[in-house]
Amino acid sequence: MGIIDAMERLLFIKEDFCYLCRENRAKDYICSHCKGLIEFVHQRVEIKLPHIEGVYSSVLYNRFIREKLHSYKFQGKNYLYKPFGEMLLITLRENGLEDKIEGISYVPIHRRKEALRGYNQSKLLAEYVAKALNIPLLDKHLFKVRWTRDQSKLDRAGRMNNLASSFKAKNIKDFKGKEILLIDDIITTGATLMECSKTLMEAGAKGVYGLVLTSSMKL
Ligand SMILES: [Zn+2]
DSSP states (O other): OOHHHHHHHHHHOOTTBOTTTSSSBOSTTOOHHHHHHOOEEEEEOSOOOTTOSEEEEEEEOOHHHHHHHHHHHHSSOGGGHHHHHHHHHHHHHHTTOTTTOSEEEEOOOOHHHHHHHSSOHHHHHHHHHHHHHTOOBOOSSEEEOSOOOOGGGSOHHHHHHHHTTOEEEOOGGGTTTOEEEEEEEEESSSHHHHHHHHHHHHTTOSEEEEEEEEEOOOO
Protein backbone atom coordinates (compact mmCIF):
# COMPACT_ATOMS: atom_id res chain seq x y z
CA MET A 1 0.00 0.00 0.00
CA GLY A 2 1.37 3.39 -0.98
CA ILE A 3 1.25 6.57 1.01
CA ILE A 4 -1.69 7.96 -0.97
CA ASP A 5 -3.89 4.94 -0.20
CA ALA A 6 -2.88 5.20 3.44
CA MET A 7 -3.73 8.89 3.53
CA GLU A 8 -7.14 8.26 1.95
CA ARG A 9 -7.99 5.65 4.53
CA LEU A 10 -7.10 8.13 7.21
CA LEU A 11 -9.20 10.89 5.68
CA PHE A 12 -12.35 8.88 5.14
CA ILE A 13 -12.50 7.16 8.49
CA LYS A 14 -15.68 7.95 10.43
CA GLU A 15 -14.61 9.39 13.77
CA ASP A 16 -17.64 8.32 15.76
CA PHE A 17 -17.43 4.63 14.84
CA CYS A 18 -15.28 2.07 16.59
CA TYR A 19 -11.82 1.98 14.97
CA LEU A 20 -11.39 -1.70 15.71
CA CYS A 21 -14.60 -3.28 14.37
CA ARG A 22 -15.92 -0.40 12.20
CA GLU A 23 -19.46 -1.52 13.09
CA ASN A 24 -20.57 0.03 16.36
CA ARG A 25 -20.67 3.63 17.42
CA ALA A 26 -18.00 4.51 19.91
CA LYS A 27 -16.60 7.31 21.98
CA ASP A 28 -12.80 7.46 22.20
CA TYR A 29 -12.29 5.07 19.27
CA ILE A 30 -13.32 1.75 20.88
CA CYS A 31 -16.84 0.36 21.32
CA SER A 32 -17.88 -1.54 24.44
CA HIS A 33 -18.01 -4.83 22.52
CA CYS A 34 -14.37 -4.53 21.43
CA LYS A 35 -13.36 -3.27 24.85
CA GLY A 36 -14.67 -6.54 26.25
CA LEU A 37 -12.32 -8.46 23.95
CA ILE A 38 -9.24 -6.59 25.14
CA GLU A 39 -7.37 -7.65 28.27
CA PHE A 40 -5.85 -4.48 29.68
CA VAL A 41 -2.81 -4.82 31.93
CA HIS A 42 -1.00 -1.43 31.96
CA GLN A 43 1.98 -2.80 33.80
CA ARG A 44 5.68 -3.47 33.64
CA VAL A 45 6.75 -6.47 31.55
CA GLU A 46 8.62 -9.05 33.59
CA ILE A 47 11.97 -8.80 31.90
CA LYS A 48 15.28 -7.26 32.85
CA LEU A 49 17.19 -5.87 29.90
CA PRO A 50 20.53 -4.08 29.95
CA HIS A 51 20.50 -0.37 28.99
CA ILE A 52 16.79 0.01 29.73
CA GLU A 53 15.01 1.04 32.94
CA GLY A 54 11.92 -1.05 32.36
CA VAL A 55 9.44 -1.96 29.64
CA TYR A 56 5.73 -1.22 30.12
CA SER A 57 2.89 -2.81 28.22
CA SER A 58 -0.79 -1.92 27.75
CA VAL A 59 -2.67 -5.10 26.84
CA LEU A 60 -2.28 -8.87 26.75
CA TYR A 61 -1.35 -10.46 23.44
CA ASN A 62 -4.61 -12.32 22.90
CA ARG A 63 -6.09 -13.38 19.60
CA PHE A 64 -8.08 -10.18 19.14
CA ILE A 65 -5.07 -7.91 19.67
CA ARG A 66 -2.85 -10.15 17.54
CA GLU A 67 -5.24 -9.78 14.60
CA LYS A 68 -5.67 -6.03 15.05
CA LEU A 69 -1.95 -5.48 15.35
CA HIS A 70 -1.39 -7.52 12.21
CA SER A 71 -3.81 -5.40 10.22
CA TYR A 72 -2.22 -2.25 11.67
CA LYS A 73 1.22 -3.27 10.45
CA PHE A 74 0.62 -5.27 7.33
CA GLN A 75 -2.81 -4.38 5.94
CA GLY A 76 -2.50 -0.62 5.80
CA LYS A 77 -4.89 0.11 8.68
CA ASN A 78 -2.64 2.88 9.91
CA TYR A 79 -5.57 4.74 11.53
CA LEU A 80 -5.38 2.20 14.37
CA TYR A 81 -2.64 4.32 15.90
CA LYS A 82 -5.44 6.29 17.60
CA PRO A 83 -7.03 3.58 19.78
CA PHE A 84 -3.59 2.03 20.36
CA GLY A 85 -2.13 5.44 21.25
CA GLU A 86 -4.92 5.98 23.79
CA MET A 87 -4.03 2.66 25.44
CA LEU A 88 -0.37 3.70 25.68
CA LEU A 89 -1.34 6.99 27.31
CA ILE A 90 -3.23 5.13 30.04
CA THR A 91 -0.22 2.89 30.68
CA LEU A 92 2.05 5.92 31.08
CA ARG A 93 -0.40 7.60 33.43
CA GLU A 94 -1.00 4.52 35.58
CA ASN A 95 2.72 3.94 36.03
CA GLY A 96 3.61 7.54 36.81
CA LEU A 97 5.89 7.89 33.79
CA GLU A 98 4.43 11.05 32.24
CA ASP A 99 6.39 13.36 34.52
CA LYS A 100 9.70 11.55 34.18
CA ILE A 101 9.98 11.63 30.40
CA GLU A 102 11.73 14.46 28.56
CA GLY A 103 11.70 13.14 25.01
CA ILE A 104 9.89 10.46 23.01
CA SER A 105 11.63 8.15 20.58
CA TYR A 106 10.49 5.04 18.72
CA VAL A 107 11.93 1.97 17.06
CA PRO A 108 12.89 3.02 13.54
CA ILE A 109 12.50 0.80 10.52
CA HIS A 110 14.82 0.91 7.54
CA ARG A 111 13.88 3.72 5.15
CA ARG A 112 13.33 1.22 2.34
CA LYS A 113 10.88 -0.76 4.46
CA GLU A 114 9.10 2.44 5.49
CA ALA A 115 8.82 3.43 1.84
CA LEU A 116 7.28 0.06 1.00
CA ARG A 117 4.81 0.10 3.87
CA GLY A 118 4.02 3.80 3.60
CA TYR A 119 4.45 4.39 7.32
CA ASN A 120 6.27 3.27 10.45
CA GLN A 121 3.67 1.91 12.89
CA SER A 122 5.80 2.75 15.95
CA LYS A 123 6.42 6.30 14.79
CA LEU A 124 2.65 6.90 14.44
CA LEU A 125 2.20 5.77 18.05
CA ALA A 126 5.07 7.96 19.27
CA GLU A 127 3.70 11.01 17.42
CA TYR A 128 0.30 10.50 19.02
CA VAL A 129 1.69 10.15 22.55
CA ALA A 130 4.15 13.05 22.16
CA LYS A 131 1.40 15.36 20.95
CA ALA A 132 -1.03 14.35 23.70
CA LEU A 133 1.56 14.89 26.44
CA ASN A 134 3.26 17.89 24.82
CA ILE A 135 6.66 16.19 25.09
CA PRO A 136 9.22 16.60 22.26
CA LEU A 137 9.15 13.85 19.62
CA LEU A 138 12.66 12.73 18.73
CA ASP A 139 12.06 11.91 15.09
CA LYS A 140 15.50 12.74 13.68
CA HIS A 141 17.50 10.91 16.28
CA LEU A 142 17.42 7.15 15.89
CA PHE A 143 17.93 5.42 12.56
CA LYS A 144 18.05 1.87 11.28
CA VAL A 145 21.19 1.88 9.19
CA ARG A 146 21.49 -1.77 8.27
CA TRP A 147 18.95 -3.79 6.34
CA THR A 148 18.48 -6.82 8.59
CA ARG A 149 16.86 -10.20 8.09
CA ASP A 150 13.29 -10.63 9.25
CA GLN A 151 13.51 -10.97 13.05
CA SER A 152 10.48 -13.23 13.29
CA LYS A 153 12.35 -16.13 11.68
CA LEU A 154 15.23 -16.05 14.15
CA ASP A 155 15.70 -17.30 17.71
CA ARG A 156 16.87 -15.03 20.53
CA ALA A 157 20.62 -15.39 19.90
CA GLY A 158 20.07 -14.99 16.18
CA ARG A 159 18.08 -11.81 16.76
CA MET A 160 20.84 -10.24 18.83
CA ASN A 161 23.48 -10.98 16.18
CA ASN A 162 21.19 -9.84 13.43
CA LEU A 163 20.64 -6.46 15.10
CA ALA A 164 24.13 -5.70 16.38
CA SER A 165 25.11 -2.14 15.42
CA SER A 166 22.18 -1.77 13.04
CA PHE A 167 20.95 1.44 14.73
CA LYS A 168 22.59 4.84 14.79
CA ALA A 169 21.85 8.00 16.80
CA LYS A 170 22.01 11.53 15.38
CA ASN A 171 21.36 15.04 16.73
CA ILE A 172 22.59 13.83 20.08
CA LYS A 173 22.47 17.22 21.85
CA ASP A 174 18.64 17.07 21.83
CA PHE A 175 18.51 14.08 24.19
CA LYS A 176 21.87 14.12 25.96
CA GLY A 177 21.33 13.86 29.73
CA LYS A 178 17.59 13.29 29.32
CA GLU A 179 15.12 10.54 30.22
CA ILE A 180 13.75 9.06 27.02
CA LEU A 181 10.63 7.04 26.31
CA LEU A 182 11.20 4.47 23.57
CA ILE A 183 8.01 3.23 21.87
CA ASP A 184 7.43 0.08 19.85
CA ASP A 185 4.25 -1.80 18.97
CA ILE A 186 5.29 -5.14 20.47
CA ILE A 187 8.05 -6.78 22.50
CA THR A 188 8.95 -10.33 21.48
CA THR A 189 12.44 -11.05 22.81
CA GLY A 190 13.43 -7.54 23.79
CA ALA A 191 16.37 -7.58 21.37
CA THR A 192 15.17 -4.65 19.28
CA LEU A 193 14.28 -2.44 22.25
CA MET A 194 17.58 -3.27 23.88
CA GLU A 195 19.65 -2.40 20.83
CA CYS A 196 17.82 0.90 20.35
CA SER A 197 18.17 1.74 24.00
CA LYS A 198 21.87 0.86 23.94
CA THR A 199 22.35 3.21 20.99
CA LEU A 200 20.59 6.06 22.83
CA MET A 201 22.47 5.44 26.09
CA GLU A 202 25.85 5.27 24.38
CA ALA A 203 25.01 8.59 22.72
CA GLY A 204 24.42 10.17 26.13
CA ALA A 205 20.77 9.65 27.16
CA LYS A 206 20.33 9.63 30.94
CA GLY A 207 17.85 6.76 30.97
CA VAL A 208 15.47 4.93 28.63
CA TYR A 209 12.00 3.55 29.42
CA GLY A 210 10.34 1.16 27.01
CA LEU A 211 6.63 1.30 26.13
CA VAL A 212 4.85 -1.24 23.97
CA LEU A 213 1.25 -1.97 23.17
CA THR A 214 1.64 -5.65 23.93
CA SER A 215 4.10 -8.41 24.75
CA SER A 216 4.36 -11.77 23.04
CA MET A 217 7.32 -12.82 25.16
CA LYS A 218 7.63 -16.49 25.98
CA LEU A 219 9.50 -16.71 29.24
ZN1 LIG B 1 -15.74 -2.22 18.09
